[in-house]
Amino acid sequence: MNTIDLNGRTAVVTGGAGGIGRAIAERLAASGSRVAIWDLAVEEGERDGFLFQKVDVIDETAVAAAAIRADDVLGGIDILVNNAGITGPTELLEHYAYAAWRRTVEVNLHSVFLCSRAVIAGMRARAYGRIVNIASVAGKEANPSMSAYSAAKAGVIGLTKALGRELAETGILVNCVTPGLIGTELLKQMSPEAVAASRAKIPVNRVGEPKEVAALVAWLCSDECSFSTGAAFDISGGRSSY
Template identity: 90%
Template sequence: MNTIDLNGRTAVVTGGAGGIGRAIADRLLASGCRVAVWDLNVTAGEREGLVFQQVDVIDEVAVTGAAARAEEVLGGIDILVNNAGITGPTELLERYDYAAWRRTVAVNLDSVFLCSRAVIAGMRARAYGRIVNIASVAGKEANPTMAAYSAAKAGVIGLTKALGRELAETGILVNCVTPGLIGTELLKQMSPEAVAASRSKIPVNRVGEPREVAAMVAWLCSSDCSFTTGAAFDISGGRASY
């Protein structure tokens, strides 16, 4: 594992109890960062340097309160990784339930808005910050029968670009990564047909690993990433190399 120096930094990782989020939290922790995990699932338990906060990331009041607590516990938030997400149903749009649509968009996109808004003031005051959003290759190319997820992740890419430009002169850099098919529990929310269709589009002919996404995110969270903002970094095994 390459060394990324995050000593003295503090981070919040949403949806960090499992999957890609947990791999990111572990990688940041191994790099010397203190990490608060915001998740509805706090049964993973705490360990040194890793603090779990039960947070509904689509609840505005809960997010604002969690940010205030994290600022107090961590002594400021230098890094935010917006990772929380759900795939939602795999269904034709004409049959898509509106409540499921709204929840899928809220968890994947609204949470990025709410959590980013909650930490920007503190980052701006310290003239330093890194916000990394976990989008998806589906936000670039879209997946059939996953319209809500695809639309929300496209929105995350657009939000990243807009916020990156807004904050470009503040010392706060905003970027996103666009994973393809990654081997996590989230795959179980997809139909076997959707998984097979996604895998067939990967030139390297395998599913990605959470640690590979975490490695890219760790660099984007570091001070070594100093001249890049508003960008989308592909990690899809060659499916979408742009």
């Protein structure tokens, strides 16, 4: 593993209890960062080198309180990785339940807004910050029968570009990554047909690994990333070339 220096930095990773989020949290910690994990699937407390916070990332009040707590314990939030997400149903739009649509968009897109808003003031005061949003290749090319997920991830890309420009002169850089098919538990939320269709589109002919996404995110969180903001970084095994 190549060394990326995050010593002295503090990070929040949403949806960090498992999958890509946990791989990111572990990579940031291995690079020297103190890390808080925001997730509903954790018990509160400090253990295994992490600050675990039970947070509903679509609850405005809960997010604001979690940011204050993380700031107090870790000594200021330098890095935010907005990773929390769900795929939602695999369903034709004409049959898509509105409640399922709303929740899919809220978890994937609204959480990015709420969590980013909660940490920007502190980053701005310190004239330093890194925000990395986990979007998806579906936000670029879309997956059939996954309209809510595709729309939400496209929104994450758009939000990244807008916020990156908004904060360009503050020392806060905002970027996103657009993973293709990655081998996590999230795949179990997709139908076998949807998984097979997605894999067939990957030129390198394999599913990606969480640690590969984590490596890219770690660089985007570092001082070495100093001239990129508002950008979408592809990690899809060649499925998307832009």
